[in-house]
Amino acid sequence: MNDDTNTDERPPDGEEHSSSNGRTRSGDERDRVDPDPSRDDLGGADDWEDDVPVPSDGPESGNGQADAPADEPDERTIDDLGSDVQIDAEIDEESEDGLLGGLQIDSTAEIKVPDRLVDQVIGQEHARDVVMKAAKQRRHVMMIGSPGTGKSMLAKAMSELLPKEELQDVLVYHNPDDGNEPKVRTVPSGKGDQIVEAHKEEARKRNQMRSFLMWIIIAIVLGYSLIIAGNILLGILAAGIIYLAFRYGSRGSDAMIPNLIVNTADQQTAPFEDATGAHAGALLGDVRHDPFQSGGMETPSHDRVEPGAIHKANKGVLFIDEINTLDVRSQQHLMTAIQEGEFGITGQSERSSGAMVQTEPVPCDFVMIAAGNLDAMENMHPALRSRIKGYGYEVYMDDTIEDTPEMRRKYARFIAQEVEKDGRLPHFTDDAIEEVILEARRRAGRKGHLTLELRNLGGLVRVAGDIARADDAEYTTREHILQAKGRSRSIEQQLADDYIQRRKDYELQVAEGYVPGRVNGLAVMGEDSGIVLPVMAEVTPSQGPGEVIATGQLKEMAQEAVSNVSAIIKKFSDEDITQKDIHIQFVQAGEGGVDGDSASITVATAVISALEGVGVDQSLAMTGSLSVRGDVLPVGGVTHKIEAAAKTGCDRVIIPEANLQDVMIEDEYEDMIEIIPVSHISEVLDVALEGEPEKDSLVDRLKTITGSALDKQSVSQGPSSPSPQ
Ligand SMILES: Nc1ncnc2c1ncn2[C@@H]1O[C@H](COP(=O)(O)OP(=O)(O)OP(=O)(O)O)[C@@H](O)[C@H]1O
Incomplete structure (x- = not known):
């Protein structure tokens, strides 16, 4: 899941740290990079390490609870871990408004990437603060948010912040009293290996002694049988029996070697265990099946014990993404583990011989970071959620962040981070960085924001x-980014383009003339592609009370749109469309999706046009949500929808006025399409319907419903076309 590989030790603090806080730097420009200079006065992480007592030496009996309690890390010093990042490059105050936020660099090679993961996190200030607080207090955290916003990165960063000095090794020993209940011992980090080695050495010496003794006895028996008894066959038989007896007997001494199930000797930081999608055995530990369960061939049970992620995460971080996908039993066991801080290991498969074995409790004192999207929260075990809530924090991850010069500088550093992490990509030139930042703006879908x-x-x-590497280019340039944008299209984008092409091939798309009852609606596919979704309406007399007849999942939306528009119509005419049958068809809707009620102005326009027999402009597409009072309310994905309308050949597009600030269409579409912002259905009808309405017709009256709305902005005076900023 997590593709971060940064396991670097915390950098030695002292000098480097002070410079990273801007203490050794001079001048306003550099200070601007650090948003929280108050942290400058704080000490270094070294002090904090010194403050943590080293656990007592030597093996301890029991389950790890008897270990020396570690003092909480010094507040003063752990706060310092949150010191903000630096960008070791000149910043030009005058060009701060530029896409590079004033950075004076030629390429990302000039940007220093911070050593610690927590300093590499872009945005997510709240989540970052919570993670640092939780690391200090050893609290659990639940992070909810969109994929790829840094949840596992923060979890890993937290493991770097936890004190490494508390780490323990865990050994499982044979229990001579009950072979099915192996004993568990915890020892300080690094001791486990030494203990196992000492046991192996002892067993090796014992075996050497036994072998030596065995060969002496065999020699005596053979000598006796040959020289004194004169029967060599009998002697060989006796020697064979002695050999087997010794071999069989020596198995017991190997069984005394403990099984080191958690070895932290080589850990540079507190452990980070990603148990996303882990089955019960991988999460909670398991005992392997033994096919030879008797006759001296069996493997001793303590040797078959395997640790789970909860045990390997002891004193560190257990990260579980999509927490709701864990089965209920595992979630219940996880709760017990969180509560007790220890959890015995048993075989997870009932039919395996491992199920007979149950070790003493094994320590699992971890900090849990559970992650997922909003669905994950709804479907997770309520008691587990309450454990996290009761003993920790819940954080909602940001999808976007305000577009400031400082943030843009950090995005430049993000590219440097990705280049360094990959290790093979050529560095990015300044204009390539600018293009990526522009794309971050576009993907945010919100004016003045960057995507996270x-x-x-x-x-x-x-x-x-x-692409740059394939070209043998020294640097990745803007040209490479533009090519990459074409190539790295999502499946939905590829499908949407294919869909638009096919509709053109079959001439399904109508982008000119006037047709009554047919409106070009707009919909989104996935998150980042739009399609034109025509809506057709037909109004027919009904025998009984009228019905709204629409097919598929869009039926509800169509009914709601019709009921809203019928309220408006009733107010302005004698017409009661609830007494008529209204047929709505979303032409080829199966190919795309309509988010929420974003097609309701489309449905309303189609119904009014069909009712009055007035043609709708087919060179126009529209999106917007309709209130019961006729207001046009904002919808999502306007940028992608506008681009889809342009690609399909429409000349004009109606969007809710409130969405105007979200429009960030690519340059190439700017001259292809006119954007018409509206705030009321009357404006929609004015733009979309053919010709001048007859005096006192329904359309005439509807068009003038809210004089104030029309006064505010007369679309006929020339709609504004926003720039893609
Ligand atoms: N806030 C961020 N700052 C810097 N890099 C980030 C950030 N968010 C994501 N990344 C980059 O994206 C990669 C993937 O992020 P990460 O695995 O943390 O996402 P996630 O939220 O856990 O997603 P998922 O829920 O799909 O696992 C990171 O390794 C990092 O390169």
């Missing part, structure tokens, strides 16, 4: 870098 779905943005960086 950085895994996807990192994908664009990697594809562009790969």
Whole structure:
């Protein structure tokens, strides 16, 4: 899941740290990079390490609870771990408004990447603060948010912040009293290996002695049988029996070697265990099946014990993404483990001989970071959620962040981070960085913001870098980014383009003339592609009370749109469309999706047009949600929808006025399509319906429903076309 590989030790603090806090730097420009200079006065992480007592030496009996309690890390010093990042490059105050936020660099090679993962996190200030607080207090955290926004990165960063000095090794011993209940011992980190080695050495010496003794006895028996008894056959038989007896007997001494199930000797930081999608055995530990269960061939039960992620995460971080996909039994066991801080290991398969074995409790004192999207929260075991809530924090991850010069500088550093992490990509030139930042703006879908779905943005960086590498280019340039944008299209984008092409081939798309009852609606596919979704309406007399007849999942939305528009119509005419049958068809809707009620102005326009027999402009597409009072409310995905309308050949597109600030269409579409912002259905009808309405017709009256709305902005005076900023 997590593709971070940074396991570097915390950097030695002292000098480097002070410079990273801007203490040794001079001048306003550099200080601007650190948003929280108050942390400058704090000490280094070294002090904090010194403050943590080293656990007492030597093996301890029991389950790890008897270990020396570690003092909480010094507040002063752990706060310092949150010191903000630096960008070791000149910053020009005058060009701060530029895409590079004033950075004076030629390529990402000039940007220093921070050593610690927590300093590499872009945005997510709240989650970052919570993670640092939780590391200090050893609290659990639940992170909910979109994929690729840094949840596992933060979890890993937390493991770097936890004190490494508390780590323990865990050994499982044979229990001479009950072979099915192996004993568990915890020892300080690094001791486990030594103990196992000492046991092996002892067993080796014992075996050497036994072999020596065996060969002496065999020699005596053979000598006796040959010289004194004169029967060599009998002597060989006796020697064979002695050999087997010794071999059989020596198995017992090997059984005394303990099984080191958790070895932290080589850990540079507190452990980080990703148990996403782990089955019960991998999460909670398991005992292997033994096919030879008797006759001296069996493997001793303590040797078959395997640790679970909860045990390997002891004193560190257990990260579980998509927490709701864990089966209920595992979630219940996880709760017990969280509560007790220890959990015995038993075989997870009932039919395996391992199920007979149950070790003493094994320590699993971890900090849990559970992650997922909103569905994960709804479907997870309520008691587990309450454990996390009761003993920790819940954080909602940001999808976007405000677009400031400082943030843009950090995005430049993000590219440098991705280049360094990949290790093979050529560095990015300044204009390539600018293009990536522009794309981050576009993907945010919100004016004045940058996207924080950085895994996807990192994908664009990697594809562009790969293209540059294939070209043997020294640097990744803007040209490479533009090529990468074409190549790294999502499945939905590819499907949407294919769909638009096919509709053109079959001439399903109508982009000119006036047709009554037919409106070009707009919908989104996935998260980042739009399609034109025509809506057709037919109004027929009904025998009884009228019905709204629509097919598929869109039926509800169509009914709601019709009921809203019928309220408006009733108010302005004698017409009661609830007494008529209204047929709505979403032409080829199976190919795309309509988010929420974003097609309701489309449905309303189609119904009014069909009712009055007035043609709708087919060179126009529209999206917007309709309130019961006729207001046009904002919807999602406007940028992608507008681009889809342009690709399909429409000349104009109606969007809710409130969405105007979200429009960030690519340059190439700017001259292809006119964007018409509206705030009321009357404006929609004015733009979409053919010709001048007859005096006192329904359309005439509807068009003038809210004089104030029309006064505010007369669309006929020339709609504004926003720039893609
Ligand atoms: N806030 C961020 N700052 C810097 N890099 C980020 C950030 N978010 C994501 N990334 C980049 O994207 C990669 C993937 O992010 P990560 O695995 O943490 O996402 P996630 O939220 O755990 O997603 P998922 O839920 O799909 O596992 C990271 O390794 C990093 O390169």
